[in-house]
Amino acid sequence: MFPGGQPDMARLLEQAQQMQQQLAAAQEQLAQEEVTGTAGGNLVxxxxxGQGEVTAVTIAPAAVDPDDVESLQDLIVAAFRDASRAVNELTASRMGPLAGGLGGGLGLPGL
Structure with a gap:
């Protein structure tokens, strides 16, 4: 496993610092990227x-019916859910490879 049975602590610390830098860079990249969720055939x-902060909500005039506010509310909720799903997918694509590196990357059992 390790030469002499002991991990090289300096090497482990260096790898941990590199991983921390990569995670910070990925988080910064997520903050700069945007995703859009839609509902009702793009009515909303x-x-x-990429960090889940809402930057815009767009509602097409065709979606506004004063006699049917509940449908518009449902479309808004559905669009938020779709955008949230897109954020989760983006996060997994950016952070997934980094999280996968925790297992074998540091060579520590259980990580």
Missing amino acids: SVTMT
């Missing part, structure tokens, strides 16, 4: 950053 759209 919600734009979020």
Whole structure:
């Protein structure tokens, strides 16, 4: 496993620092990226950053019916859910490879 049975602590610390830098860079990249969720055939759209901050909500005039406010509310909720799903997918694609590196990358049992 390790030469002499002991891990090289300096090497482990260096790898941990590199991983921390990579995670910080990935988080910064997520903050700069945007995704858009839609509902009702694009009647409602919600734009979020990769960190889940809402930056825009767009409602098409055709979605506004004063006699049917509940449908518009449902479309808004659905667009938020779609945008949130897109954020989760983006996060997994950016952070997944880094999280996978925790297992074998540091060579520590249980990580």
